[in-house]
Amino acid sequence: MNKFDVIIVGSGASGVFASYEFTKLNTNLKVLMIDKGNSIENRICPIKAGKVEKCIGCSPCNIMNGYGGAGTLSDGKYNITTNFGGDIHKYLGKDKSIELMEYVDKVLCSFDEGETKLYSTKSSNLKTIALRHDLHLLDAKIRHFGTDRNIEILKKMYEFSKDKIDIKFNTNCEDVIKKPNGEYVVITDGGEEFTCDNLILASGRSGSKWMSNICKKFNINLSSNQVDIGVRVELPAEIFKHITDEVYESKIVYQTKSYNDLVRSFCMNPYGQVVAENTNGIITVNGHSYSNPELQSENTNFALLVSNKFTEPFKDSNEYGESIAKLSNMLGGGVLLQRFGDLIKGRRSDDRRMEKCFTIPTLKATPGDLSLVIPKRQLDSIIEMIYALDKIAPGIANEDTLLYGVEVKFYNSKVEVNNNFETSQKNLYVMGDGGGTTHSLSQASACGVYLARYLNELYA
Known part of the structure; x- marks a missing residue:
C-alpha cells in the first residue's frame, strides 16, 4: 500500500530526528521517509576510501546525500545555541529552542558508547582576549563526537527506527502533486507514486533548487537568503x-x-x-x-x-x-x-x-x-x-x-512557514536546512523533533 499519513522527503538531520521521535512516541501514524542517497553503511566517499585522489563527481555525492544528510560524514559537532546556526528561535522561542537542542544532545549521547566533553564559550576568557583585538566570540555550548563516532551513533538511530518508519533510499522525489481532496502525491524517478495526508519537505542544502521549484509550483512565498x-x-x-x-x-x-x-x-x-x-x-x-x-x-x-x-x-x-x-x-x-x-x-x-x-x-x-x-x-x-x-x-x-x-x-531561500513550520498549503511542512530556517545540525535536529511531536499530537 502506497498511502501514508506522513511522508518525509529527505533523511538529513531533521528527517533522522523526526523518524526517531515518531518511533519513540510509538505513533500510530504510518510514516515514510525517502532519500535520493545511500543508506548509512553504503555512504563511502571514494577519496576517503583511498580509491581516488580527487572528487570524481559521484551521483549522488555520498558526502552530501544519504541517511543523516551532509552532517553524517562531517565532524559530528553540535552547537547548542541560538546565536548562530539558524532562526528556529523566531518560530519556537529561545527557551523552547534550547530545550529541544538539549534534548537532541541527550539522545545523541544515549546512543554513544564513549564520553564526550560539553564545551562552553561562556566560561572562557577567550572572549575577553578576542575583544581586545576587535574580534567577537559568539556564545555556544559545543558537543563534538567526531566523524567516526557520529557515524556509529546514526547507525544505531537507524536501527532504532527502521522497523517503525518505512525508509526508501536511492529514491529521488521528482515531483509533488496535490489532489482535490487535499492529499499529496510524491512521484519518484522510478515512476512510483506515494500518497499522504501530511507532506514534510526536508531536502537539506543539496536540495535547494528542488525545494525552490516545489514552492514556486504551489505559490509558497520564498525570500532570498545569503x-x-x-x-x-x-x-x-x-x-x-x-x-x-x-x-x-x-x-x-x-x-x-x-x-x-x-x-x-x-x-x-x-x-x-x-x-x-x-x-x-x-x-x-x-x-x-x-x-x-x-x-x-x-x-x-x-x-x-x-x-x-x-x-x-x-x-x-x-x-x-x-x-x-x-x-x-x-x-x-x-x-x-x-x-x-x-x-x-x-x-x-x-x-x-x-x-x-x-x-x-x-x-x-x-x-x-x-x-x-x-x-x-x-x-x-x-x-x-x-x-x-x-x-x-x-x-x-x-x-x-x-x-x-x-x-x-x-543557504536555501527561506520558505514562508508558520510557527509549526507549515506553509500556506495546508498540511505541507518544510523543516531543517532545506527551508532556510536552520543551518546547523542542532537546530535542524530540533526542528525534526518538534514537528514529529506536533503531528503526533494533532492526530492523537
Missing part, C-alpha cells in the same frame, strides 16, 4: 591548540576596516582533514575531524567566510556562489590550494613551492591562485581577518598557512 564565500584554512594544530583545547569550536566574527564586511570563522576541526564535497555537480571544500587519535592529523582546519546578500535587480545569491565555485573548478579541476605567503606576494602556488611547504595538506588539491577566483572584496576581507586572528593565535598569518578554495555555504 550565500557565504570564503576559504578553508589549514595550519599546524599547535597554532590554535590553546583555543581548541579550551572551547573546541570558536565562532569568531570580525568586521573589516576596509569594507565593513562581516567575516566569520566556521566549522573548526582540530587535528582534522580537509575534504571535497559535491553539491549539484559543483566541487567545493569542507572539513572533518575524528575522535579516534589514530585517525587524526597534525593540522587544524576551519573556514573563513564572508556573507553576501543582494538586492534588486539580482536576487539569486546561490547562483552567485555557484558561479565562483565553477570558476575554481574550471581553473583547478576541483579544489584550488594556495599558500598564504604566495597569495600575499601576488603569485600562484605551484608544485615546486608546495614541495618546500612545511604544512602538509590533508587534501589533494591543485596548487593555484585564489585571486583569480575569489572577488577582490571578499579576498581582501579574508586576508584582513587572518591578520586579526594572528593577534590572538600568532602563526595563523605564516607563509605556509594553506588556503583551499572555494568554500561556499549555500
Whole structure:
C-alpha cells in the first residue's frame, strides 16, 4: 500500500530526528521517509576510501546525500545555541529552542558508547582576549563526537527506527502533486507514486533548487537568503591548540576596516582533514575531524567566510556562489590550494613551492591562485581577518598557512512557514536546512523533533 499519513522527503538531520521521535512516541501514524542517497553503511566517499585522489563527481555525492544528510560524514559537532546556526528561535522561542537542542544532545549521547566533553564559550576568557583585538566570540555550548563516532551513533538511530518508519533510499522525489481532496502525491524517478495526508519537505542544502521549484509550483512565498564565500584554512594544530583545547569550536566574527564586511570563522576541526564535497555537480571544500587519535592529523582546519546578500535587480545569491565555485573548478579541476605567503606576494602556488611547504595538506588539491577566483572584496576581507586572528593565535598569518578554495555555504531561500513550520498549503511542512530556517545540525535536529511531536499530537 502506497498511502501514508506522513511522508518525509529527505533523511538529513531533521528527517533522522523526526523518524526517531515518531518511533519513540510509538505513533500510530504510518510514516515514510525517502532519500535520493545511500543508506548509512553504503555512504563511502571514494577519496576517503583511498580509491581516488580527487572528487570524481559521484551521483549522488555520498558526502552530501544519504541517511543523516551532509552532517553524517562531517565532524559530528553540535552547537547548542541560538546565536548562530539558524532562526528556529523566531518560530519556537529561545527557551523552547534550547530545550529541544538539549534534548537532541541527550539522545545523541544515549546512543554513544564513549564520553564526550560539553564545551562552553561562556566560561572562557577567550572572549575577553578576542575583544581586545576587535574580534567577537559568539556564545555556544559545543558537543563534538567526531566523524567516526557520529557515524556509529546514526547507525544505531537507524536501527532504532527502521522497523517503525518505512525508509526508501536511492529514491529521488521528482515531483509533488496535490489532489482535490487535499492529499499529496510524491512521484519518484522510478515512476512510483506515494500518497499522504501530511507532506514534510526536508531536502537539506543539496536540495535547494528542488525545494525552490516545489514552492514556486504551489505559490509558497520564498525570500532570498545569503550565500557565504570564503576559504578553508589549514595550519599546524599547535597554532590554535590553546583555543581548541579550551572551547573546541570558536565562532569568531570580525568586521573589516576596509569594507565593513562581516567575516566569520566556521566549522573548526582540530587535528582534522580537509575534504571535497559535491553539491549539484559543483566541487567545493569542507572539513572533518575524528575522535579516534589514530585517525587524526597534525593540522587544524576551519573556514573563513564572508556573507553576501543582494538586492534588486539580482536576487539569486546561490547562483552567485555557484558561479565562483565553477570558476575554481574550471581553473583547478576541483579544489584550488594556495599558500598564504604566495597569495600575499601576488603569485600562484605551484608544485615546486608546495614541495618546500612545511604544512602538509590533508587534501589533494591543485596548487593555484585564489585571486583569480575569489572577488577582490571578499579576498581582501579574508586576508584582513587572518591578520586579526594572528593577534590572538600568532602563526595563523605564516607563509605556509594553506588556503583551499572555494568554500561556499549555500543557504536555501527561506520558505514562508508558520510557527509549526507549515506553509500556506495546508498540511505541507518544510523543516531543517532545506527551508532556510536552520543551518546547523542542532537546530535542524530540533526542528525534526518538534514537528514529529506536533503531528503526533494533532492526530492523537
